[in-house]
Every structure is written in structure tokens, then in C-alpha cells.
Amino acid sequence: MNDSIQRLNAAAARLTRPVKFMEVCGTHTMSAFRSGLHSLMPANVTLLSGPGCPVCVTSQGDIDQLIDVARKPGMILCTYGDMIRVVGSAGSLEQARAEGADVRVVYSSLDAVKLAVENPTRQVVFAAVGFETTSPASAAAVLHADRLFLSNFTILTSHKLVMPAMRALLSADDLQVDGFLCPGHVAVILGAATFDPIATEYHKPCVIAGFEPLQIAAALARLTEMIADSICRSENFYSEAVTETGNRAAQELIAKIFRTDASYWRGLALLPDSGLVLRDQYRRYDARLRFQLGKPVDREIPGCLCGDVITGRATPIDCRLFGSACTPARAIGPCMVSSEGTCQAWFKYKRAVNRRSPLNLKSEISDGTLPAPVPAEGRAS
């Protein structure tokens, strides 16, 4: 077995109580599930997925506005892929597209600017979603459109900042998280020092981790060791990409175009200074103003526990919609829509447990273990 997994097991054996760690990055969620890391973890260590999936934390009101704007005549709405399947109060972008709306999946915010250049008679709106990893690209798009004097390009921003959400989680009285796996991509932009307050102010150990399953395992091993040894530090396990101060150019770009404002998070409600809005001098690129969309109306989906899931208060199986009314093909909550979402990951990668013993589902899953593997003859070791 791998060194990191062995270290994790050795440290877990020294624990006096079960611990829960939280990652706040969709790529960590994906990597852990794809590699089967959960099935290798000791029974007393659990990895939860926090508010790190951009689709999952985007509020219902913001999604509704995206769909509304996409349905306007002559509009081209550009979005990163996962957003098109999220269901708002009146359908999804995917459904709007099937009904004739021009919704384009783009890989780069600059592709949206290019579409605006190529379609001067049409309005192009870019769905500016995500954390500090995607906001520099949105800022670059606005700057580029501004240089080209484009009058048909706007962004509908619901950009969010990671640290205010983590602070909100850490301040909650009922927090059941013992340490954090900090998002490597965000740390590349913001710098490792950003996450220091988790240890210094909130007294929870945290480790910045890369995205290979072994890097995640190594970070989890370190977190477990810190708990076992009563150490509380912020450590950087992704130093090949993350510097102490981060990417200054990207930070300056964000600051030039955006200012912070309150933002509505699914599961965390309205958090002060947790989102990004366009600065006054760039407000002409704000789709909410140009199309008079007003303030998003935020509401939660009845019965959906996504909010509790991304704050670590519930696991997907606690939700009565999970796996019955809400499945990846017919998703109700955003955590089931996104391939990074906890619910979809649980549905996709843990279903064998479900099938094997539906009655014991909860107890088997909640301790993070899976049934013993089926022996496979002739397997390469």
C-alpha cells in the first residue's frame, strides 16, 4: 500500500475519537471519488465536501436570472459547462436551449468576447461563475471587451470568494469539522498565507493540497497527524504551484475590475463581502443593469438538503430526495447536477453499497467504509 495511505492509517490509529476533514474544492471532490480514496481511508477519518463546487454554491436566484436572460430574444448566453444543467425555479439552461435559447458552452471567458465581436447585432452575456480561480478570467474578458469598445458584451456575475465562506463555516456553533484541506487552485491565485487564519484565528489545522489522489492522501495523513499530536498549523503541501503570496497579476486584475459585496450562497445564505461585483467604472458590462434584471430572488428548493450537505451538516443519504426524486439524470439540487457535487459523487461512486445492503446503507456509508473487496483472480497488484 502507498506511503501516504500507510501514514494516514498510522496516524488514525493514534486518534482518540473519529475526525472529519473538509475539502472546499470540486476538483478535490472529483479526484477523491475517482481514485476510490474514500474506500481506502481508515474508518475513523471522514472527508467531507464543503462549499467548493461553484455550481453548488450558486444561489437559486442567480440561476433563475441566467435562465431569464438566456430566454430574451436575440441573446447569446455563454456559460461554463456544468451550469447548463442546474435547475432553477423555471427549468434549466439546457431546457431553455432545447426551447430555442442560444446557450453556448465555452471553455474560456474570452470565447464569449469573441462571440460578441462576431455577432455585433446580438447581445452576448457571459455567466461569470466560480471562485478566485475563474474570476481573473472574467475580469480579463471585461477588460478585453472594454479595449474593443464592445457594446454588446456583458457579464452576469455571481463570483464568490472562498475565504469568507470558510470563515462563516468556522464561526458556526455547530461546526463538526476538525480540519481543512485547502483548495490548491485558489491558493495558486491568492497565496498560501490566505489560509493562515484557519489555524491562527479558528484553531483548526489546515493543509493546502494538490489534486493527485496521493497528494490528497498525504494532506489527509498530515491533518490526522496534527490532530493526533495536538498541533494546529497551516501547511502548504502544494508548494510546486503555490507561493506564499500567490499570483499578483491575477489578484490585481480581480481588484481592478471587481469590488467585494455581499453574496448569497446556497447553504450559507447571505454572507457579507463574500462575492464580487463590477466596479462602477465597468458597470456598463453588468448584465443585471443592462437588462434590468433587478435583485435576484433567493429561495431554497423544498426538501433539498444541498445547503446542509455543503456545510457538512448532512450527508446526501440524509436527504429524502437523494437517489429517488433526485438523480444525476433528473437532478433537483445543484449538488446532484455538478459532476463535482457531493450528491452526484455519492450517487455515482458509492452506489454498490446501496445495492448490496439497502437496509444498512446509512451505517455503512456514514463511517466512510465500503464492504470488503471481492477477490479478483489474476489481478495485477
Add this chain to the structure above:
Amino acid sequence: MASEQPFTGSKISLAHGGGGQLTDELISQCVLPRLGNSILSDLLDSAILPLLAAGEKPTLTIDSYVVQPLFFPGGDIGRLCVSGTVNDLAVCGARPLGIALSLILTEGLPKSTLEKVLDSTAATAKEAGVRIVTGDTKVVGHGQGDGIYITTAGIGATACYKLHPDLIEPGDAIIISGNIADHGMAVMLARQLPQVQSAIASDVAPLNQMIASLLQATAGVKFLRDPTRGGLAGVCADLASRTGRHITLEENLIPVDPRTRHVAEMLGADPLDVANEGKVLAVVRPGAVQAALAALQADPHGVNARVIGQVDATGEGVCELHSTLGGRRILLKAYGEQLPRIC
């Protein structure tokens, strides 16, 4: 109408699909010189094929091709429409007898584009040893199509060789004939990020000869499928569910070109979910594995063939992946459209 230009023009017009003189010209000048043979060039309303050999059963398949872009690294819609149909016949143990090919062209399509596609169609048909025996051409107006859509129906002859999921038993080996995900990633990259230079190319190829030699080499092949849309995960999840067996795949045995893996990571796709157009998945009796691998590896399309998993004794209809890390996860069929992730 501006589109009513004579065929001397460089663009396809609505009249080319009207069944009149321009259609005749298109057929005689553009199609027959490339695809013509004794049956097709007879221009009857149906193709009349030779008698089947004794004990053979006629086998029929159909598929439509709407790929964008029409040309991508490693192939094009012409190579795809022949390979896909030939492969669908081949995995049922059939030898292809002929292909019916229906073109839906969009008004304004450059004639040179059509010619290039037909050149590739002809070359691939020759490679597979199959003839285009009948066909049809329609033209739709601007905005009603997307350049070229092609539907191909294939008719083949299956000897008394049975390939069926019901034959699958515990202990059977799962073989893949080579690197996965090349086609889907090459096309997705060409569509989404054409500015990115990459060496990855589609694997699109007719596999009938390789499959024929596989079936000749051993009687231990129980089931074959080409893992096209839905990828390897889709086929294996289906197979597990259909047979009620537990199927285990070993991630470290599944061949993926590192360049393809990088593109998949960049585009947010899982290679296991990505389409292949030149690969076959074979379920083989344990005693026949060596013979099957030798037959596949002797063919240029199968040099990287290997065992990637097996059918287990338990039976709950689930396909499980043993990850390189040593962990386990369930493989499910992907939702449908491949969506890139945000970060």
C-alpha cells in the same frame, strides 16, 4: 433564388437534392467516380446482393453521423460513417456485404468539402473491403442542417457464431483492443479548443478484419462491443447490468495515451466515459485469453490489446473500478452530453 446555381458552381444548392438534372450531375460527377462499383453504378432503386453462404444469416445495422467538425485529427465524417457501421456488423460476428449511404447536405456546402468526405468514405470502404451499394442524397436549406449529415445502414452475413451477453460467466476476461478515449478527446479538442496544438488523433478505423481474425483464432469469444458513445464505462456498466454480474476493471491495466489523459484532464472529461471509434471490447473465456490477445495484437489496430478486468462470481449487476491508488469505485453510464467542469 440565389441558390439556384448550376453545378459548375463551387457550392451545393437545393437543386442538387431535387432529383432532377443537377442531382444526376452530382451523382455522376461527384459520387460515382469515388464510390462507384458494379452494384451502385447500376443506379437501381435497391441494391441486389449476392446470395448468402449456407448457414449464414443476414445482419442489419444503421447509424447516423452528425460529427462537428467534419474533419478532425485522425479522421473525418466519411471515415467515421463507414467504420462505425462496419464495426457494428463486425461486433455481431458479421462480415459486411454492403453499405447503404444517405447524405443530407446543407445548401451552400462547398463542393470540395463533399468531395473530400467522399474520398475518405471510398478509401475507408476499400480498407474495410466493403462496397457502398446504394445511396441517397438530399439537400436542406441554410440553417436547417450543419454541412453534412450521413446515415449509413450496413448489411452483413453472420455465420452460426453466437456472440451474446447471456453467454457471459464468472471468470471471463474483459479485453480492450488498445488505447481508449482518443477519438472523443481528439474531436472535443478540435471543437472546443481548435487553437490548441496536440498530437492526439482519433482512432477511427474499420475493425472487421481484426475481429474476423479474432473469431477465427478462438471460439472462446463470448461477446464483443465497440465502446463508442458512453465509452468503456458505459459498455461495462451496461454489461454488468444486463448480465446481473459483477464486473471488475483494473485502472492500471486500462491503456490510455498520456497525451489523451492530459487533454481529458484539461477538458474535464473522464477517459472512461469518452467515445472510441476504433476499439473493441471483448469478453473472453479464461482459456482463450492468450489466443485472443495474440490475434488482436497481430493486427495494426490491436497492438496494444490487453486484459483490463474480469467477470466476478458475485452478481449484483455492478461494474467496479479498482483504481491505481488501490481504491474502488462504481462505474456508471455517463449522463449524456459531456460537459466541461468549471475548474
